Amino acid sequence: xxxxxxxxxxxxxxxxxxxxxxxxxxxxxxxxxxxxxxxxxxxxxxxxxxxxxxxxxxxxxxxxxxxxxxxxxxxxxxxxxxxxxxxxxxxxxxxxxxxxxxxxxxxxxxxxxxxxxxxxxxxxxxxxxxxxxxxxxxxxxxxxxxxxxxxxxxxxxxxxxxxxxxxxxxxxxxxxxxxxxxxxxxxxxxxxxxxxxxxxxxxxxxxxxxxxxxxxxxxxxxxxxxxxxxxxxxxxxxxxxxxxxxxxxxxxxxxxxxxxxxxxxxxxxxxxxxxxxxxxxxxxxxxxxxxxxxxxxxxxxxxxxxxxxxxxxxxxxxxxxxxxxxxxxxxxxxxxxxxxxxxxxxxxxxxxxxxxxxxxxxxxxxxxxxxxxxxxxxxxxxxxxxxxxxxxxxxxxxxxxxxxxxxxxxxxxxxxxxxxxxxxxxxxxxxxxxxxxxxxxxxxxxxxxxxxxxxxxxxxxxxxxxxxxxxxxxxxxxxxxxxxx
Numbered sequence: 001x002x003x004x005x006x007x008x009x010x011x012x013x014x015x016x017x018x019x020x021x022x023x024x025x026x027x028x029x030x031x032x033x034x035x036x037x038x039x040x041x042x043x044x045x046x047x048x049x050x051x052x053x054x055x056x057x058x059x060x061x062x063x064x065x066x067x068x069x070x071x072x073x074x075x076x077x078x079x080x081x082x083x084x085x086x087x088x089x090x091x092x093x094x095x096x097x098x099x100x101x102x103x104x105x106x107x108x109x110x111x112x113x114x115x116x117x118x119x120x121x122x123x124x125x126x127x128x129x130x131x132x133x134x135x136x137x138x139x140x141x142x143x144x145x146x147x148x149x150x151x152x153x154x155x156x157x158x159x160x161x162x163x164x165x166x167x168x169x170x171x172x173x174x175x176x177x178x179x180x181x182x183x184x185x186x187x188x189x190x191x192x193x194x195x196x197x198x199x200x201x202x203x204x205x206x207x208x209x210x211x212x213x214x215x216x217x218x219x220x221x222x223x224x225x226x227x228x229x230x231x232x233x234x235x236x237x238x239x240x241x242x243x244x245x246x247x248x249x250x251x252x253x254x255x256x257x258x259x260x261x262x263x264x265x266x267x268x269x270x271x272x273x274x275x276x277x278x279x280x281x282x283x284x285x286x287x288x289x290x291x292x293x294x295x296x297x298x299x300x301x302x303x304x305x306x307x308x309x310x311x312x313x314x315x316x317x318x319x320x321x322x323x324x325x326x327x328x329x330x331x332x333x334x335x336x337x338x339x340x341x342x343x344x345x346x347x348x349x350x351x352x353x354x355x356x357x358x359x360x361x362x363x364x365x366x367x368x369x370x371x372x373x374x375x376x377x378x379x380x381x382x383x384x385x386x387x388x389x390x391x392x393x394x395x396x397x398x399x400x401x402x403x404x405x406x407x408x409x410x411x412x413x414x415x416x417x418x419x420x421x422x423x424x425x426x427x428x429x430x431x432x433x434x435x436x437x438x439x440x441x442x443x444x445x446x447x448x449x450x451x452x453x454x455x456x457x458x459x460x461x462x463x464x465x466x467x468x469x470x471x472x473x474x475x476x477x478x479x480x481x482x483x484x485x
Contacts (some may be wrong), residue, residue, distance in 0.1 A: 084109030168335030323444035
């Protein structure tokens with residue numbers, strides 16, 4: 001097989017191509033790079049089964065890129081002038097119509113890296129009813145909304161129409177939007193499949209297809225739906241595949257759907273961020289709940305992850321009862337409830353967002369500097385994407401994991417698989433070290449009222465209706481079971 005030498009725009013990095021090695025920033029103690037760093041095992045990435053095309057030079061500014069004038073003006077109006085590394089590397093090639101395989105950590109600016117070429121490609125075109133011209137596939141509802149929000153001002157500048165197609169909201173309303181015509185559809189695989197089966201959407205006019213967070217779609221079991229959708233897209237179209245990791249889970253997509261892609265690897269993993277600190281807090285079983293409560297009561301926002309919806313709802317109920325403004329985000333919530341919860345967290349009305357893995361992708365909250373794994377994640381990918389909610393776009397952040405005695409060995413293996421060497425410390429509630437790392441402090445003890453039920457069910461009318469502001473405990477509702485994204 002022919003292999004073409006490639007560069008990735010990052011000094012000192014090498015990408016695995018047919019058995020060559022991968023090297024990126026070395027993990028250090030606490031911070032993932034820096035003085036005193038020591039090497040840790042890196043997970044193997046697949047040997048790309050493609051001929052790699054020599055990339056175009058990276059872009060230093062957006063102004064030097066060949067984009068429609070209204071799009072360039074919109075970037076300036078938004079204060080966007082200097083591209084992030086993944087954008088600088090991929091935009092020249094994507095704008096030239098090449099297929100792109102891009103690896104960049106979550107929060108590295110991938111949305112504009114694929115969004116700007118999509119919009120530029122469609123400038124001046126108009127979609128027929130039910131026949132979008134570009135498709136962006138994403139794994140979660142939250143990520144779909146984030147992508148749409150990020151692209152909206154630039155789409156408006158070119159008078160292009162965006163449609164979001166996700167579960168949890170009216171499929172009839174979405175079908176109506178598609179009948180009216182939309183140049184770009186941002187979709188989760190399941191809902192798009194349903195709309196196609198209803199005859200509300202066709203993909204035979206799609207000229208540009210984007211797969212965002214491709215590894216997550218594979219991990220969530222969406223691969224059969226994704227490939228079925230890609231089989232309906234013209235093979236002559238442009239394909240842009242972006243992911244935080246490039247491992248064998250997406251080998252099939254690369255082999256089958258990308259044509260001589262230009263490969264860019266920027267920020268090798270979500271853990272390799274110089275502004276992110278990682279801490280394992282060893283805690284006794286009896287102290288875990290109190291430690292989590294004190295962390296939640298800190299001055300500033302925090303995102304906390306637990307394994308199940310039931311555990312999330314219990315923690316939120318407890319935090320509200322001791323004076324911490326908290327809200328739950330999980331698969332038991334309707335999409336409007338999830339949207340309201342995220343809005344309240346972003347505007348500061350809620351300071352603690354407690355979530356299952358449904359929030360590990362697709363949430364961008366500016367200035368979020370602390371993520372806490374109250375329950376350690378099941379694998380290194382979940383850890384990387386949970387942690388990727390902080391230290392975004394060059395900001396600093398801290399990821400803390402509470403580790404019970406029986407979890408220590410498994411969590412150490414997880415850290416090794418993620419290529420991270422965290423700081424490890426034994427803590428107890430009330431200790432200065434816990435306060436230093438997380439800002440923990442005792443809660444006020446004054447109960448906080450809640451505008452809607454913890455468990456995500458609809459409220460009835462009257463005194464218990466949607467304007468009721470009584471305490472969670474007074475309702476006595478039981479959490480719903482299961483986790484559904």
